[in-house]
Amino acid sequence: MLEGRELSKSFGRTRALRGADVRVADGEILAVMGPSGSGKSTLLHCLGGVLRPDAGEVRFGEVRPGAGEASCGEVRLDRLSDRELSRLRRGTFGFVFQFGQLVPELPLIENIALPLLLAGRSRRPALAEAADWVARLGLDGLWDRLPGELSGGQAQLAAVARALIAGPRVVFADEPTGSLDSVAADEVMELLVDTVRAQGACMVLVTHEPRVAAFADRTVTVRDGRVVQPVGAR
Numbered sequence: 274m275l276e277g278r279e280l281s282k283s284f285g286r287t288r289a290l291r292g293a294d295v296r297v298a299d300g301e302i303l304a305v306m307g308p309s310g311s312g313k314s315t316l317l318h319c320l321g322g323v324l325r326p327d328a329g330e331v332r333f334g335e336v337r338p339g340a341g342e343a344s345c346g347e348v349r350l351d352r353l354s355d356r357e358l359s360r361l362r363r364g365t366f367g368f369v370f371q372f373g374q375l376v377p378e379l380p381l382i383e384n385i386a387l388p389l390l391l392a393g394r395s396r397r398p399a400l401a402e403a404a405d406w407v408a409r410l411g412l413d414g415l416w417d418r419l420p421g422e423l424s425g426g427q428a429q430l431a432a433v434a435r436a437l438i439a440g441p442r443v444v445f446a447d448e449p450t451g452s453l454d455s456v457a458a459d460e461v462m463e464l465l466v467d468t469v470r471a472q473g474a475c476m477v478l479v480t481h482e483p484r485v486a487a488f489a490d491r492t493v494t495v496r497d498g499r500v501v502q503p504v505g506a507r
């Protein structure tokens with residue numbers, strides 16, 4: 274459903290990606306591991322349409338059996354306009370990063386409702402849906418707190434809820450538990466993985482931690498800007 278082929282990306286003289294190939298199947302949770310600076314985040318950003326690769330292809334959508342290369346359900350992200358990319362990022366993809374994703378001036382409930390409000394949903398139903406998430410996160414009573422008044426774990430649960438509330442087809446998570454202790458990290462991972470599976474979405478999960486990668490269906494390693502497939506991988 275999501276595939277990067279021969280992806281290359283440089284920042285000045287730094288070659289962050291050097292022909293990376295990766296594929297995420299429908300409903301699959303893929304962990305991406307590898308040493309610091311090997312290109313994991315750059316790969317996630319290229320797959321998620323945050324960065325445009327210098328070379329290579331990013332394909333997203335259904336590849337129907339027998340429909341050939343140019344199946345009509347498939348989109349080439351690397352060829353989309355900035356406007357089309359931003360629509361895809363807002364409506365079809367969900368993002369969770371390590372830090373600082375909540376809008377500091379908005380209360381918890383409005384932070385969670387934000388994707389629905391940006392998509393044009395009226396305020397009342399959007400806030401009602403966000404309130405269901407607040408309850409599910411066990412954060413009842415904190416709905417009007419500002420992000421600065423939440424613990425790191427609570428803020429990260431809210432960031433996950435915000436990434437998932439609009440039902441994205443692909444979730445991109447870059448070190449989603451990097452700033453948390455192991456109890457809060459497990460809570461965040463369980464919420465992410467359970468919801469991604471329930472929604473039938475797929476996920477690209479960048480992490481340094483084997484404990485977090487263990488939540489995935491499959492793990493690949495990035496080394497020097499290329500994806501190294503483990504022995505026996507599909």
Ligand SMILES: Nc1ncnc2c1ncn2[C@@H]1O[C@H](COP(=O)(O)OP(=O)(O)OP(=O)(O)O)[C@@H](O)[C@H]1O
Pocket residue numbers: 284287288289307308309310311312313314315316
């Ligand atoms: N915006 C940028 N400008 C300049 N160099 C960058 C930029 N983003 C990444 N790089 C460089 O590209 C290389 C790959 O970075 P990337 O963040 O993808 O690695 P990573 O594997 O995710 O690292 P980490 O595990 O430390 O987060 C690094 O050498 C990094 O310094």
